[in-house]
Amino acid sequence: MHESALKPNINVSVTEIVGPGYRRTVAILYQAAFTVGLLILDAVAYAIPHWRWLQLAITLPTFLLLLYYWCLPESPRWLISQGQNGRAMEIVDDIAKTNGKMLPAQFESIILEEGNEDGEKLSPSLIDLVKTPQMRKYTFILMYNWFTSAVMYQGLIMYVGVAEGNVYLDFFYSALVEFPAALILIFTIERIGRRYPWSAANFVAGIACLATAFTPDDMLWLKVTLACLGRLGITMAFEMVCFVNTELYPTFLRNLGVMVCSSLCDLGGIISPFVVYRLAEIWHELPLVVFTLVGLIAGGSVLLLPETKGRTLPESIEDVENFHQYHTSQLN
DSSP states (O other), rough: HHHHHHHHHHHHHHHHOHHHHHHHHHHHHHHHHHHHHHHHHHHHHHOOOOOHHHHHHHHGGGGGGGGGHHSSSOOHHHHHTTHHHHHHHHHHHHHHHHOOOOOOTTHHHHHHHSSOHHHHHHHHGGGGGTTTHHHHEEEEHHOOOOOOOHHHHHHHHHHHSSSSSOHHHHHHHHHTTTHHHHHHHHHHHTTTTTTHHHHHHHHHHHHHHHHHSSOOTHHHHHHHHHHHHHHHHHHHHHHHHHHHHHSSSSSHHHHHHHHHHHHHHHHHHHHHHHHHHHHHHOTTTTTHHHHHHHHHHHHHHTTTOOOOOTEEEEOOOHHHHHHHHHHHHHHO
């Protein structure tokens, strides 16, 4: 529960605070730190095999995150959407001073123009997520992709437990492939865009799972390679849904939208053990076939979303509904 609440908030903060020139790198590298945590978890689990002591060892350090309350600033974009332009300007000015930069003279007027002119506080609601056609499309597609990413990602990790071999080494090898996933995204999403790498990642994950399922057990090296390729694909897809979700929703609705969509990630995490352990009793490779189906559907659904590369973050639902006109006006 802690991780599911923390991760969406970090994604929103990265999107709203980090400038567009660095947003991609910061968002991907932040998620690469998750991979470092997996490697550390593998070592700690090997050293502390009893699950209760292991749970205690990995939970206690999270209390240090309470210090973030005094370290992290509030999002200036969110403050502007709430009509608190003065407080937003103070934070932006502090950021500029910390970075040794001069705040442009016209920046204050730009911020005031981006804010709500009459100072009205914009209050997000669940209805806003499905009220208009584009918002409905975004919400349902993102919810499904959060769900799929969780089912496949956690399912492939759990599948290591039902497969033969050293569970610690297999977990270690599969976690290592997440580093190339981060590098691939860093070098592709600003050149190609968001949609195609994201869609391709889902297709790769699905096809790799299907190939793994029908690879003979005596070809263990090939089976492990294909399984790692599937882990690579779903890791890229997971990182992309975290990243793009924050770019699609308007500022005042962004945090709520990400939280609602990512709640399907929790549902996927609940279902994945049943998919892996129950279906494996019927046929050992059946979970991989299920992962293939949900992954291919996810890959196709991503292509229905708009490209967010180079797009200014939307500030209102009207910006989302009139994306093409809004994007053109920003370029001009």
